Amino acid sequence: MKAVHVFCNLISFNEEEDTNVFSTLRILRNNGLPNELFPFGEDPFGNYLCLFFNEKDVTVVFWNHETNQIEKVSNSFLDFLNELY
Numbered sequence: 001m002k003a004v005h006v007f008c009n010l011i012s013f014n015e016e017e018d019t020n021v022f023s024t025l026r027i028l029r030n031n032g033l034p035n036e037l038f039p040f041g042e043d044p045f046g047n048y049l050c051l052f053f054n055e056k057d058v059t060v061v062f063w064n065h066e067t068n069q070i071e072k073v074s075n076s077f078l079d080f081l082n083e084l085y
Helices: 021-029 077-083
Strands: 037-042 048-053 058-063 070-074
Touching: 021 037, 037 058, 048 070, 058 077, 070 077
Parallel strands: none
Antiparallel strands: 037 048, 048 058, 058 070
16 A cells, blocks of 8 residues: 655745745755755655656655655656646
8 A cells, every 4th residue: 555645835946935945955965865855845744755866767755854764656746746636
């Protein structure tokens, strides 16, 4: 059975916003976020949905900030969007 995750919000690309993708990436890199992950969204508990880049493709993963565990959510960003409800 596939795990269910809660998607709270997208992280802003506007550098003038208090919370934006650039500052979030900088903070998370200093707290153990692997270089292959790029956060784009959050859950209500401080975990992140990220794009995972590897040699073959880009998938969507869930990164638990407390355990540093990564779990695949979708095979692509398009699949991720289609799975939202």
